[in-house]
Amino acid sequence: METSFLPTARPLPAFQTLAAAAPRCPRPLRRSTIRAAISRGRKEDTVAAVREQLEGCYLLAGIRYEGLTVKQFQGIRDALPESCHLLVAKNTLVGKAIEGTPWEALKPCMKGMNAWLFVHTEEVPAALKPYRAFQKEERVEDTNDFIGAVFEGKYYQPADFKALETMPTRAEVYSKLLGALNGPATGLVTTLQAPAREVVAVLSAYVRKLEEEAGAGAA
Numbered sequence: 001m002e003t004s005f006l007p008t009a010r011p012l013p014a015f016q017t018l019a020a021a022a023p024r025c026p027r028p029l030r031r032s033t034i035r036a037a038i039s040r041g042r043k044e045d046t047v048a049a050v051r052e053q054l055e056g057c058y059l060l061a062g063i064r065y066e067g068l069t070v071k072q073f074q075g076i077r078d079a080l081p082e083s084c085h086l087l088v089a090k091n092t093l094v095g096k097a098i099e100g101t102p103w104e105a106l107k108p109c110m111k112g113m114n115a116w117l118f119v120h121t122e123e124v125p126a127a128l129k130p131y132r133a134f135q136k137e138e139r140v141e142d143t144n145d146f147i148g149a150v151f152e153g154k155y156y157q158p159a160d161f162k163a164l165e166t167m168p169t170r171a172e173v174y175s176k177l178l179g180a181l182n183g184p185a186t187g188l189v190t191t192l193q194a195p196a197r198e199v200v201a202v203l204s205a206y207v208r209k210l211e212e213e214a215g216a217g218a219a
Contacts, residue, residue: 046089050097050116053085059119059164060103061149063131066113068144072134073115079130083121088114105155109148124151125165132165 054060065073065088077086091110098104119127128146135141149156149164156164 043093046093047097049087050089050094053087053118054097054101054103056120057103057118058122059117059124059127059149059151060098060106061117061119061128062106062109062147063115063117064112064144064147065115066144068140072138076131076134079134080117081121081127081130083119083123084127085118085120087116087118089116102153103150105153106148106150108155109157112147114147123169124167125169128161128165 063086073086073088080086091112091114094114094116095107095110098106117127117131121127131146135144138144146158146161148158149161151164
């Protein structure tokens with residue numbers, strides 16, 4: 001008798017191999033995330049720009065900017081000497097840039113919308129004069145005045161700006177001290193009562209003058 005073999009069912013595997021899953025696409029960044037990154041980058045750039053301007057800066061002054069048009073602001077920039085730079089930046093960013101430096105004395109006036117004037121020359125009166133002329137021409141003396149400044153580590157309130165605007169020029173200081181050196185002793189004592197920065201600068205110039213005269217005599 002022939003034995004017939006019926007097909008038997010195959011056992012199921014312990015696990016079934018699935019088709020390889022398709023690679024996941026990274027989720028697109030949200031617009032809010034992109035805007036935050038751009039904003040953070042711009043803030044860092046502004047802080048870096050302020051710190052760069054502080055290099056070799058003699059005076060930093062704040063100007064009330066609110067209400068001025070872009071055309072007016074550009075006109076101020078064009079009138080400034082090349083040794084000056086005018087920058088519009090938020091108080092918080094400027095405050096971060098000057099933190100821990102002598103310029104930090106300017107923090108009390110960081111309110112409202114301000115522009116910042118960086119003066120890279122000892123000729124402070126000449127640097128401030130163009131903005132004073134603009135104020136008079138546009139009749140904005142009361143609404144867009146200086147809000148404060150720092151010079152040689154000292155904070156100047158708006159009422160103190162006359163002292164900055166009437167400082168003698170380098171040539172005037174040189175002439176005054178050289179005249180005193182050639183005149184009576186009382187004149188020299190009066191001159192030496194000027195700020196130490198001016199005295200040192202003029203004495204250096206006088207020493208160079210003497211060296212040049214000595215060199216010319218030896219020749």
